[in-house]
Amino acid sequence: MGIGDLYEVEAAEDVYYVDTGMYDTAGYGVVYIVDAERPALVDTGLGTRYEDILDALSTVGIAPEDLAVIAPTHVHLDHAGGAGYLARECENADVYIHEIGAPHLADPSRLVEGTKRAVGDQWEFYADPLPVDEERLVALTDGDVVDLGDRELRTHHTPGHAPHQMVYELPDADLVFTADAAGIYVPPLSQVEPTSPPPNFDLERCLDDVDVIRDLDPETLCYAHFGPTATDDRLAEYESVLSEWIASVEAVRADLDDDEAVAAHFADETADRLADVWGERKAREEGKLNVRGALRYLDVREE
Numbered sequence: 001m002g003i004g005d006l007y008e009v010e011a012a013e014d015v016y017y018v019d020t021g022m023y024d025t026a027g028y029g030v031v032y033i034v035d036a037e038r039p040a041l042v043d044t045g046l047g048t049r050y051e052d053i054l055d056a057l058s059t060v061g062i063a064p065e066d067l068a069v070i071a072p073t074h075v076h077l078d079h080a081g082g083a084g085y086l087a088r089e090c091e092n093a094d095v096y097i098h099e100i101g102a103p104h105l106a107d108p109s110r111l112v113e114g115t116k117r118a119v120g121d122q123w124e125f126y127a128d129p130l131p132v133d134e135e136r137l138v139a140l141t142d143g144d145v146v147d148l149g150d151r152e153l154r155t156h157h158t159p160g161h162a163p164h165q166m167v168y169e170l171p172d173a174d175l176v177f178t179a180d181a182a183g184i185y186v187p188p189l190s191q192v193e194p195t196s197p198p199p200n201f202d203l204e205r206c207l208d209d210v211d212v213i214r215d216l217d218p219e220t221l222c223y224a225h226f227g228p229t230a231t232d233d234r235l236a237e238y239e240s241v242l243s244e245w246i247a248s249v250e251a252v253r254a255d256l257d258d259d260e261a262v263a264a265h266f267a268d269e270t271a272d273r274l275a276d277v278w279g280e281r282k283a284r285e286e287g288k289l290n291v292r293g294a295l296r297y298l299d300v301r302e303e
Contacts, residue, residue, distance in 0.1 A: 002019065002026050003019050003020075003021030003024075003026050003049070003052070004018065004019060004021065004049070004052040004055070004056075005018070005019050006018045006056045006059055006060075007019075007227070009032075009173075009175070009220065009222060009228045010228070011173070011174075011175065011219060011220045011228065011230070012170070012173035012174075012175050012220060012228075013173065014034070014035035014036070015032065015033070015034055015035070015170070015173055015175070015222075016032065016033040016035070016056065016060055017030040017031065017032045017033070017222070017227060017228070018030060018031050018033070018052060018053055018056035019052075019226075020045035020046070020048075020049055020052060020053065020082075021048075021049050021052070022045060022046055022078060022125070023046075023122060023125045023278075023282050023285075024125060025278050025279055025282045027186075027187065027188070027226050027277065027278070028225055028226055028278055028282065029045060029046075029078060029224065029225055029226065030043070030223075030224060030225075030226055030227055031043050031044060031045050031053050031056075031082075032177060032222055033056060033057060033060055033062070034148060034151065034153070034170065035060055035061070035062065036148035036149055036150055036151040037148060037149025037150045037151075038068035038069060038147065038148045038149040039057075039062045039066060039067050039068055039069070039148070040067075040068065040069035040070070040071055040146070040148055040153065041053065041057075041067065041069065041070050041071065041086065041093075042071050042072075042073065042153075042168055042177045042222075043071075043072055043073055043079045043080075043177075043179075043224050044070060044072055044079065044080055044081065044082030044083045044085075044086055045078070045079075045081060045082040046077060046078055046081040046082065046125060046126050046127060047077070047081035047082045047084070047085050047126060047127030047128070047129055047130075048081075048082075048125065048126065048127045050082045050085040050086055050089070050127075053082065053086065054086075054089060064089050064090045064091070065090070065091060065092055066092070067086075067090040067092065067093040068092065068093055068094070068148070069093060069094065069096060069146055069148065069153075070083055070086050070087060070090065070093045070094070070095045070096065071095075071096040071097075071146060071153060071168060072095070072096075072097055072101075072105075073165060073166055073167065073168065073177060073179030073180075073224065074097075074098065074101060074161070074162050074164045074165035074166065074179055074180070075097065075101035075104045075105060075111060075162075075164050076115075076162060076180075076197070077108075077111065077112075077115050077126055077129060078224075079179065079180075079224060080097070080101070080105060080129070081126060081127060081129050082127075082129075083095050083097075083105055083129070083130075083132055084105070084108075084129055084130025084131055084132050085127070085130055087130075087132050087133070087136060088130060093136075094136050094137070094138050095132045095136055095137050095138065096138045096140055096146055097137065097138070097139065097140065097164070098139070098140055098141065098155075098157065098164045098165070098166050099139035099140060099141055100163050100164040101164030102137050102139040104164075105129075105131070105132045105137060106131055106132060106133075106134045106137060107131055108129040108130075108131060111129070112128065112129065114199070118197055118198055118199075118289060118292070119285070119289065120285075120288075122285050140155050140166065141155070141157065142155060142156060142157035142166075143155065143156075146168070151170065151172055152170075152171065152172075153168040153169065153170060154168070154169040154170075154171060155167075155168060155169075156168075156169060156212050156213075156216070158179065158181040158209035158212055158213075159200075159202075159205055159209070160181065160201070160202050160203075160204075160205030160206030160207070160208060160209045161179070161180040161181060161195065161196075161197075161200070161201060161206060161209070162180075162200045162201075163200055165179050165180065165181060165209075166179065167179050167181050167209075167212070167213060169216055169218070173220070174218055174219040174220065175218050175219065175220035175221070175222055175228070176213055176216055176218040176220075176221055176222065177222045177224070178213065178221050178222060178223050178224065179224055180195045180224065180225070181206070181209040181210070181212070181213060182210065182213060182221055182223065182234065182235060182238050183195055183223075183238040183241060183242065184223065184225040184226070185221070185223040185225065185226055185227065185229055185234070186226070186274070186277055187226060187227055187229070188277050189277065191237075192234060192237050192238045192241055193241070193274070193286075194238075194241055194242050194245040194290055195225070195290060196242070196245065196246070196290045196291075196293040196294045196297065197289050197290065197292070197293040198289075198292050198293040198296045199293070199296060201293040201294065201296070201297050202297060202300075203242065203243070203246050203297060206242060207239060207242070207243070210235050210238060210239055213235060214235050218231055219231060221234055221235075245290075245294065246294055246297070246298070249262065249266070249291055249294040249295065249298070250298055252265055252266070253295065253298070259295055262291060262295065263287075263288050263291050263292065263295075266287040266288070266290070266291040267284040267285075267287040267288050267291075268284075268287075269287060270283050270284060270286055270287030270290075271283040271284045271287065274286065
């Protein structure tokens with residue numbers, strides 16, 4: 001697998017994904033293409049390498065002017081940072097997003113500020129997001145349906161990771177685009193990793209979100225990070241991984257009594273597990289980001 005490469009979702013007809021090379025890392029972030037009467041993109045990447053997404057659309061046979069739907073799962077910039085760039089290039093597409101997130105796509109300034117605080121020097125991998133014209137924004141809420149002509153995307157609100165997060169169900173293909181609600185799937189290791197970024201991560205709501213997906217009973221989970229896999233026991237795996245992750249952070253914090261030391265501990269631990277997959281820098285930053293969100297959750301829980 002390589003940056004810019006296009007793949008078919010083998011279990012679903014006319015669904016594809018492209019490696020967006022997020023953080024200059026192959027195998028970390030994807031954007032999905034649903035080929036339909038009204039073609040759709042699910043998620044948009046960081047805004048960098050959006051040309052790779054346009055190239056993938058062309059390979060599938062979708063011209064920019066024929067794209068109808070751009071559907072970020074939430075407004076975190078690794079999912080929605082490319083929305084403005086793609087809307088500019090695909091002039092007939094509307095941008096669909098949960099109603100809580102819509103104002104942040106129209107004016108991404110606060111989103112940029114929050115992202116810079118969260119990711120630190122990783123900001124160098126982001127493009128400054130372009131605002132989306134308000135008349136091209138379609139605000140969604142739980143249970144809404146995005147019409148793709150001969151197909152449809154059904155929306156399900158999953159706010160544990162972020163209050164503006166939704167998963168999209170593609171019923172005819174028996175799959176769910178999971179956003180970050182089912183964790184991060186690491187194909188080379190065939191395992192799921194936690195994702196708990198600040199400031200809105202909430203363990204109990206995340207576990208509720210897993211139940212939302214479970215009730216849909218999809219055959220395939222299409223992870224934004226990274227790629228499709230059979231559902232099998234992945235949801236139960238993520239419940240265990242996420243709960244054990246928070247318990248581990250809590251235990252290490254009690255032992256070290258220094259949040260910077262806790263972050264350094266889990267940066268080392270994450271690098272030990274994932275540097276061979278994502279590279280040393282990305283693995284360490286992933287650990288730091290997730291522990292900061294976990295620590296904030298623990299603080300809020302104690303209040």
